Amino acid sequence: MSTATSFLDPAALMRIKSLELRAKVVVEGLWKGMHRSPYHGFSVEFSEYRAYVQGDDPRYIDWKVLARSDRTYIKKFEDETNLRCQLVIDHSKSMGFGSLGYTKADYAATLAATLASFLMKQGDAAGLTTFAEGIEEHLPPRNRPGHLRRIIAELERPAKAAGTSLALSVGQLADLLRKRGMICLITDLLAPVEHLEKQLALLSAMGHDLVLFHLMDRAEIDFTFEKSAHFRDAETGAERFIDPQLVRENYLKRLQAHRDTIQVAADRHNVEYHFCPTDQPLEEVLFNFLSARQRKKASKSAAARVAG
């Protein structure tokens, strides 16, 4: 892949200690490149007028238009039009696994910080929710000076919980997020998909725009182990003697089935699904995400035109 060479090596990036700086490095790189990019971000919304209806706050009437055309229009507020993005991070023990010198949790934190940084840079609001067996921390989406720092501080806190209850946590999240917005779920999805699908369906039905970042380590994807050993489940602590050469084929098959199931579920519930191996450069992830958003927006507006 030609672009891969121009991106920062995740391993090199992860060596930067400060999460804030890490996010900044990624965002700055992409921001600069965006001016040459044919795509425009989803937040470049066209602000529009609408006719004043009774009950609207007269403060928002565009007096200039009223003076020129004698018609009352309401100017659409920026905060309404801007995106409210809730970053939902998996803090379970399984995220602590990593074979590349950094863990999935590190990668997830960097990704979240990058997204938050990027969104807030272009004026959108970003919030953060961490969960494991249930919701741990919740910061509602805001776009205020210092909010990014709070998010980053929250992201830097180490994970403490043991297991994952993805379905439960997503259910709790649905209660917390009343306003519609975008939900970026960053997790390794090491849980049965059936329960999750139900919650995703709920969130989707609530009108949230769901983006699912599925993080996986390279060792998990390819199962690169050679020697027989006792494998210990990071979350449950269960041990099982495994000869990798014997079980690899079966593992890969099951993993593929799992990913397929997730893909199918995502498609079914209109969830934007990104599969992110942790050795993939963050810019690429961000770029893919933006591209997907652009395509989605385009298809949405096309659909709207067809409908209109």
Added chain:
Amino acid sequence: MSWLFPIYLAGAAAIIAPILLHLRRRPPQDRVEFSTLMFLDASTPVPVSKRRLENWLLLLLRCLALILLALMFARPFLQSESATSSSADQATLILLDRSASMRRDDLSKRGLAEVERLFKAAKITDRIALAVFDRELTPVWSFEEDRNTPANRSAALQSRLAMLAPTWSGTQLDRALIAAVPSFDASTAKLKKRIHLITDLQEGTHLDALRTIAWPAELTLHVHRLDPVTNDNFAVALAARDEEGNADALIRIRLSNTRDSALRDFTLAWDKAPQTDSITAQIPPGASRILNAPPNSTNRATTLTLTGDKYDFDNRLFIAPPQPRAVRIHFLGDEATRDEAAAPLYYLARALQPTATLAPVLTAGKAMPAQKPDVLVISGATPSAGMHAALRDFVSAGGFLVEVASSSADAALLQTLTGIPGITVKDGDANDDYRMLADVKTEHPLLKPFGDPKLRDFTKLRFWKHRQIEVKDAGNKLETLASFDNGHPAILSARIGKGTLIVLASGWQPSDSQLALSTKFVPLLYGWLAAAGFSHDPAATLLVGEDLPLDAASACIITEPGGKTHSLEAGESFTTTGIGLYKVQSASHTQIFAVNLPPDEGRVLPLAPQKLAEYGIKLSSGADSGAAGESTDERLTATDTEQRQQSWWYILLILLAVLLLETWFAGRTRQNTLAAVWELSCLLAHRLSTALASTEMCWLQENHGRKCVNDLANR
């Protein structure tokens, strides 16, 4: 290749253990943290064995180490050398004991029979020699003779064996063996060397000197121990004289009985003496007693005989009869004063009493006697000037003259005797009460009795009167033995010709001094007599093999106990060979010496042949007949060969190297570098094959070119 302990080779089977261990799959102990087990199957059972060996190089090293260990314990050696030497000829030296203890039973005959047997068993190509020993080694048939005339060795041996008989000497096996080792000359260098020792190997055998030599590795000793019917034996020997008890007449003897002896009762009696002069008593087994000899009432018997045991070779003790030596002493003075208490002769006659070894005969007269005396004493009266020359001749010819200076007239005599004109004699200072002796040279031979510090107290010896002898220009002719406390000489001595002159500055009679009444007088006189050659010491008891203490200055005739006489010139020595009384007649006197058996020879209990091994001697089995003996022999030879080659040492070194390599590899394998080694070797092999291929190509090209040239040339 042969093995000393082949049984240990079975230990090599232990390599099965590492092979099994390498085949056995050890359940991995590694633990791996993984994010989830949800896609992983249930545990597959761990197979007990692997289908193929892993770490084959490590396994190879481990097996090699075990095999080397087994080899090392099996002690390999190369047989070739040993085989040649066992098939080769032998050089055999037979040592036959002929000490006095071989007189028991028929030990001597059996020893000779054994010698004959060994001679007959020897092959014509073998080298065989015979030597007999007691105190020392005496060759009978040497390797040299054997090499020159191997065919008639039996005939020659018969005549020489006939002359062999046990002697009366002790057994000094150590000296015999030390002397026997060099008798293997160059002609026997390539032969298998062994010594056959035919002996009774009694307890009294001397072995200590064996510690001083390193026994040759290639020389083995076979011991043929000859055992008598019984070892029960009494032995008698002369004990040391009791120094404290001053009883000359009493003879102390040491009587001993062998351990575990059945004998107890013994009788000790003088030969040719009445039955009453005997002792009958008991001595327990293993005991040793010192007792006084029975009274010798006739005083003529010379042999003390012990009875009660079977073997009589050590039962006789010869004691020389008292034989006081006559010493003629002439007092140059008036005979009539012999019984006058104030006269010097009175004290001299009483001091010179006969002893066990000395019989002084004191004569007195104003003239020189017709027969030349041994000692001449002048005191009180100064001899006339006419006698001076005679006196000088007497001393010069070897006489012993004691002169007491009594007046200034003695100066002339002294001048004549010593030849020193500067001698003057005058009366000493009489003002003082008395003088004492000072500066006594007790180390001088003439004052030898006072050598003991206990006897050096001269403070009670007081001199009332003395003469002052002044000597000028004496050189070293005149020696002062003692001085008075005023510095004037008290006793002077001079060597004149062959004789000795002693000059006293004061007489011994009470008018002059307390000397005659003191305890110093008699020792002083006997000291002078001893210095004059009339020894006061009793003759030491001699043992067989010792030299007779002969006077080196004169010729003598020696009569052996058997009656055989030997005439010896002056300076010759005579070694005793038998027990009994030796009579030595010299010009001056006749002496009888008692020569006895060495006491150790009476200790007849046999030693184990292994005792010799303690001295570093390489022993082979005493019984060398029969298959068992031969096999033991071969075994010993194999041991020798193995010890010489020391192969196990090299195996040990290799083993250590292999173990080091194994340790290194085991460490490396953990780091998975064995694969790298394999890759490297593959690369090398590849390079090698490439190089070979290119060489082959060159060769082909060269051949082709040569072929073309040949074709062109043919055209």
